[in-house]
Amino acid sequence: MLVSITVVICKMAAFLTRRLMRGGGQALPGLLADYLDPHLAGKLAAQLPQGVILVTGTNGKTTTTKVLVGSLEAAGETVITNSTGSNLKRGVTSALLGAASWRGKLRGTMAAMEVDEASLRRVTKDIQPRLIVVLNLFRDQLDRYGELDTTAALIGEGIAQTSADVLLNADDPLVASLATYAQDGANVQYFGIEGMESGQTAIATATDTDRCPRCHERLTFSRTFYGHIGHYHCVHDGYKRPHPDVAITSTSEMGLHGSRFEVSILGKRQSLQFALAGVYNLYNALAVVGALAMVTGSVQSAVKVLAETEAAFGRVERIKYRDRTLCLLLIKNPAGFTQVVQTFLAGRPRLAVLVIINDLDADGRDVSWLWDVPLEVLRPDEPRVFVSGIRAADMAVRFKYAGIPAEGVVDVPVGVESLIAASHPGDEVYILPTYTAMTKTRNMLSKLTRIKPIS
Amino acid sequence: MKQALTIAHLYPREMNIYGDLGNVIALQRRLEWRGITPRVVHVEAGEPVDWEAVDVVFGGGGQDSGQLVVGQDLLRHGSALRQMAEDGVPMLVICGTYQLFGHGFTTVEGQEIPGIGVFDMRTVGGTVRMIGNMVVETEAYGQLVGFENHSGQTILAARQAPLGTVIKGAGNNPHSRQEGAQRGMAIGTYLHGPVLPKNSQLADALLGAALRRRYGVTELEPLDDALERAAARVAASRPR
Numbered sequence: 001m002l003v004s005i006t007v008v009i010c011k012m013a014a015f016l017t018r019r020l021m022r023g024g025g026q027a028l029p030g031l032l033a034d035y036l037d038p039h040l041a042g043k044l045a046a047q048l049p050q051g052v053i054l055v056t057g058t059n060g061k062t063t064t065t066k067v068l069v070g071s072l073e074a075a076g077e078t079v080i081t082n083s084t085g086s087n088l089k090r091g092v093t094s095a096l097l098g099a100a101s102w103r104g105k106l107r108g109t110m111a112a113m114e115v116d117e118a119s120l121r122r123v124t125k126d127i128q129p130r131l132i133v134v135l136n137l138f139r140d141q142l143d144r145y146g147e148l149d150t151t152a153a154l155i156g157e158g159i160a161q162t163s164a165d166v167l168l169n170a171d172d173p174l175v176a177s178l179a180t181y182a183q184d185g186a187n188v189q190y191f192g193i194e195g196m197e198s199g200q201t202a203i204a205t206a207t208d209t210d211r212c213p214r215c216h217e218r219l220t221f222s223r224t225f226y227g228h229i230g231h232y233h234c235v236h237d238g239y240k241r242p243h244p245d246v247a248i249t250s251t252s253e254m255g256l257h258g259s260r261f262e263v264s265i266l267g268k269r270q271s272l273q274f275a276l277a278g279v280y281n282l283y284n285a286l287a288v289v290g291a292l293a294m295v296t297g298s299v300q301s302a303v304k305v306l307a308e309t310e311a312a313f314g315r316v317e318r319i320k321y322r323d324r325t326l327c328l329l330l331i332k333n334p335a336g337f338t339q340v341v342q343t344f345l346a347g348r349p350r351l352a353v354l355v356i357i358n359d360l361d362a363d364g365r366d367v368s369w370l371w372d373v374p375l376e377v378l379r380p381d382e383p384r385v386f387v388s389g390i391r392a393a394d395m396a397v398r399f400k401y402a403g404i405p406a407e408g409v410v411d412v413p414v415g416v417e418s419l420i421a422a423s424h425p426g427d428e429v430y431i432l433p434t435y436t437a438m439t440k441t442r443n444m445l446s447k448l449t450r451i452k453p454i455s
Numbered sequence: 456m457k458q459a460l461t462i463a464h465l466y467p468r469e470m471n472i473y474g475d476l477g478n479v480i481a482l483q484r485r486l487e488w489r490g491i492t493p494r495v496v497h498v499e500a501g502e503p504v505d506w507e508a509v510d511v512v513f514g515g516g517g518q519d520s521g522q523l524v525v526g527q528d529l530l531r532h533g534s535a536l537r538q539m540a541e542d543g544v545p546m547l548v549i550c551g552t553y554q555l556f557g558h559g560f561t562t563v564e565g566q567e568i569p570g571i572g573v574f575d576m577r578t579v580g581g582t583v584r585m586i587g588n589m590v591v592e593t594e595a596y597g598q599l600v601g602f603e604n605h606s607g608q609t610i611l612a613a614r615q616a617p618l619g620t621v622i623k624g625a626g627n628n629p630h631s632r633q634e635g636a637q638r639g640m641a642i643g644t645y646l647h648g649p650v651l652p653k654n655s656q657l658a659d660a661l662l663g664a665a666l667r668r669r670y671g672v673t674e675l676e677p678l679d680d681a682l683e684r685a686a687a688r689v690a691a692s693r694p695r
Contacts, residue, residue, distance in 0.1 A: 139472075147518045210468065216520045218468070359693060365587070366602045368647045371477030390693075393686035397652050400682055401477070401484050 003044070006037045007104040010097050030086075030094030041093040042126040044100055050077060050110035052127055053291055054120065054164075056155060057135030057175070059336055060284040061087065061114035063276065064135060067288045067302070067309050069112050075292075075301035080111040087114045089122040117151050120158030131294055132159055133167045133287050136280075137174045138227060138335040139369070148174065152213070156181035167191065167290050169283060170244040171229045177213035179242070189294060191286040192244035193225055194264070196251045196279075214239045226279045226342075227335050246290035248282055261285075266293050273307040276316065278343045280335075321449050323425035326416070328441065331355075331432045332363070334372035341373060344430060351380035352422045352429040354415040355406075356389040356437035363434040367391045375402035384422035386415050389437050412437075412444045458672075459492035460665050463504065465514035466525045467497050470552050473604060475515030477649030478547060481658050482511060489676045491666070500528040506535045510665040511545050514552030516605075516647060519562065522551045526568040529555055533571035540573045540641035543668065545661040549650065553635070553643035554578040554607050563606070574636040574643055575612035576627075582606065587695040589624030589646060591634045598622070599654045600690040601646030609645075611636055618644055623695055640664040653690055655683040 014029035033040045045052050055065045069081045082095040092113050099108050115123050120132070134155060137148055152174050159166055159181040166182045169175045170192035179188045210219050212234035219239075224230035233240035246265045253260040258275040259282060274285045285306055289299040317328040327344065331337040345351060359365050375398065385406040387395040392408050399406040409415040412431075419429040433441045464479055483493040498504050517525065536556075540546060554560045556573040563580035570578075589603045599619065608628035611617055617627070618635025626634030626645065635644035640661065644650065651658040659675055666672040 149518060149520055211520055211524075216524060365693070366473065366604065366647065368474030368477070368602055368649055371474030371480065371649050371652070391686075391689060393682065393689050394653070397682055397686045398477075401480050401652060403484075 003037075003040065004102075004104040006033060006040050007044075007097065007100050008102055009036065010040075011100070011102060014094070014097065028094075029097050030090035030092070033093050033097055034090055039126055041089070041096050041123075042128070044096040044104070044106055045111060045127045047106045048080070048108060048110050050295070051130035052110065053112040053131045053133065053295065054115045054123060054127075054129045055112070055133045055135065055287070055291075056115045056117050056120050056158075057133075057169070058117065058138040058333070059280060060135045060287070063281065064133070064284045064287045065112055065114040067284070067305055068291055070305040070309065071288060071292055071302040072110065072112060072296070074305055075296055075298070077110050078108045080106070080108040080113075082113050087116045088119045089126075092123050092127070115158075118154050120155050121161065122158075124158045124162045124164070128162055129164045131165045131167060131291060132162070133291050134169065134175045134178055135283065135287055136169055136172045136229065138333060139372075152178065165189070165294060167287065167294060168242075169229070169287070170242050171225065171231070171283075173210075173219055173228065173232050173239075173241070174213050176242055177239075187294065189245040189290060190242045191246040191283070191290040192241070192248075193282060193286075194244065194247040195249050196225065197254070212237060212239050226339065229279075229283070246286055246293065248286060251282070254279075259285075263289060263299075265289055265299055266297070270299060270303075272303060275307060275309050278339050280339055318428075319445060319449050321416070321445075322420050324420060324423055325428045326419070326445070327428055327430050328438075328445070329430065329432050330435065330438050332435055334369045337370075337373045337432070340432060341375065341378065346377050348380060350382045350384075350423070350427070351378065352384045352419050352427065354386045354388065354409070354412075354419055354429075354431045355395050356412065356415070356431070356433040356441060357387070357391040357395045358389045358434050358436045359391050360436045362436050367394045370395060370398045373398075375399060375404065378402065378404060380404070384419075386418050386422075388412060388415050389434065412441050416445070416448070457490070457492055458666070458670055459494055460486055460510040460662070460669060461494045461496060461508050462511045462513060463496050463498055463506075463509040465498045465512065465548075465552055466500065466517070466521070466528070467515075468499070469521030469525050470515045470517035472516040472518060472551070473602070473647040474649045475549055475647060478515065478549070478651040478658075479513055481649070481651035481655070482513070482662065485655070485658055485662060485678065488678055498532070500524060504532065504535075506532070506539060509539075509544070510669055511661055512536065512539065512548075512641075513546070514548040514556075516550030516552070518551075522555065522560070523568065525552070526555050526560070526570070529571055530569065536571055537573055540638050543639045543664065544641070545664040546573075546641040547651070547657075547661060548573075548641075548643045549647065550603075550605055550645055553645065554609065556641075556643050557609065557636075560607060573641055574638060575615035576609055576636055578607040578609045580606060581608050583629070585625035585629065585645075587624055588690060588693045589626065589634070590622040590691050591619040591624075591626065591644075591646065592622050593619030595637075596654065596657045596660060598687075598691065599644075599646060599650065599657060600687050601644075601648030601650045601653070602690075603645040604647060605645055609636075618642055623691075648690065653683055653687045655680045 165187040170190035217236040557576040617633035
């Protein structure tokens with residue numbers, strides 16, 4: 001079918017769904033387009049003079065893509081992105097459609113999209129990207145894909161069918177091993193942490209994968225920064241962490257409100273500041289500057305964007321309410337929840353926290369991952385822990401076995417009131433919802449305070 | 456002298472998927488709450504094990520790559536573990552380790568991983584993944600709830616007793632309506648969740664058997680399990 005006709009039909013569908021459904025339905029035009037013309041996205045993307053960057057991996061896709069888009073725009077590009085987090089093939093198609101005129105001409109110079117790990121191969125079957133960025137591979141809603149090795153192979157397939165350049169996390173053994181899938185002639189680069197002040201590395205946790213991706217023997221780690229992310233080598237077949245092209249050489253500050261660090265890139269040193277806390281965000285920052293260097297040859301445009309960026313939807317949101325700061329943090333898998341525990345909750349003598357666990361499809365229906373989070377490290381003198389959501393009882397049992405009594409609350413409004421009653425003016429209190437609980441929580445908080453509801 | 460029990464955790468680095476570590480946490484806490492000291496020893500590939508000192512054996516699920524390494528090493532302990540099962544030592548093995556406690560596992564690629572034959576059964580890798588909430592009715596422990604996530608199909612020999620009958624879910628395979636296997640106090644199952652925290656009666660059955668063997672204790676001090684039962688009720692009510 002002619003590009004322009006498909007575009008017209010799909011844009012009308014988008015217009016109608018927006019009018020009729022009052023928001024939502026972002027993926028529907030893409031779904032329709034992929035049905036009418038499976039190559040429409042590819043044809044549209046081919047118009048972009050500066051090409052397409054795809055970002056995939058378990059954690060940090062939304063944050064990395066958002067900061068990358070901001071930096072590219074600061075460098076003068078007009079960037080198309082799927083900012084609503086619809087990261088399946090249809091979401092990518094929808095984003096391109098949204099930027100197309102009725103005649104099928106794209107308004108933009110390039111695209112930077114986040115892509116679901118299992119969808120990468122569907123996207124690259126149609127769209128020829130110039131760069132694929134792979135952040136990390138953690139267990140995340142394993143009931144969707146089966147096992148981590150399977151997910152890695154799916155990403156590999158997505159890489160192998162394009163001639164795209166590739167930017168990989170050197171410190172994640174499984175991600176670094178994806179280099180073998182890159183086509184001959186593709187530029188493969190790595191990012192990683194070379195040095196970090198001691199005492200700033202995360203405590204040891206149950207690792208997701210400490211096996212050599214080649215021979216499946218156990219890897220030897222000389223350092224770990226969090227989870228299975230670190231400096232590793234295999235004594236059995238010689239597989240080792242590749243030397244990173246983009247590296248953090250030292251960190252000078254790692255606080256609740258962000259990090260300061262030195263990056264070695266393009267043969268130069270660059271001081272950077274990132275407003276998002278946590279070791280995992282250091283890697284997101286590295287992925288951004290690495291991608292920028294590969295695409296534009298300069299990282300200058302990222303300096304200000306990194307320093308001033310705000311958390312992507314739901315990641316770390318601070319809301320002032322009744323003299324308290326409500327910190328809203330999305331938890332969706334053990335690695336993310338563990339980071340939240342280590343960055344925000346550990347070491348607080350007085351801990352007021354509300355955890356909301358749902359088990360709908362978007363949350364992952366298996367809640368067993370709650371037991372892979374080392375809640376035992378929390379030893380608050382005054383624990384005031386509240387649980388809510390469909391699987392509140394599971395969360396309460398997990399806390400009980402970590403030695404922390406938890407109280408059930410019927411809903412989020414009661415939970416927030418309980419947090420206020422359990423804290424003092426000036427305190428930071430924490431609300432940790434899973435994905436579907438986040439939307440509800442935010443909408444409820446929007447009634448109490450001035451945050452925007454999620455449409 | 457204070458009583459103590461030793462839990463052997465089989466290959467915790469390789470077989471640690473889907474929160475199965477929670478089962479060891481549950482055993483530890485439920486001993487501590489009764490004033491009994493839990494000791495956990497890790498059984499690692501190539502390392503010697505003093506099975507005489509072990510009161511409870513636990514092994515969890517793992518990825519296929521881990522299962523290969525573990526399957527190789529587990530053969531060293533085959534005769535010891537078969538004898539322990541025969542002697543009534545309580546064991547709980549889940550998913551990947553459960554499969555290796557049968558006669559063997561044939562992967563979907565046709566690779567043969569020999570098992571140690573504690574249970575009279577075989578497992579064949581399949582292309583269909585059996586995923587979802589599972590409810591099992593057992594004679595000895597009542598209703599058990601959890602979450603299954605496997606593609607291996609396990610077929611029990613006619614004389615091998617299952618753990619229970621599937622009420623919701625697939626269990627050993629999509630056809631038999633049987634779930635798990637039991638020999639003495641050795642229990643194999645596909646139930647993640649993890650299974651012991653929410654099904655505390657099963658945790659106490661394992662601990663009770665261990666205390667009886669080690670100390671001749673016949674009565675297990677009861678605990679308040681209202682929260683655990685509430686979590687089990689919610690889990691059982693969730694759609695497949």
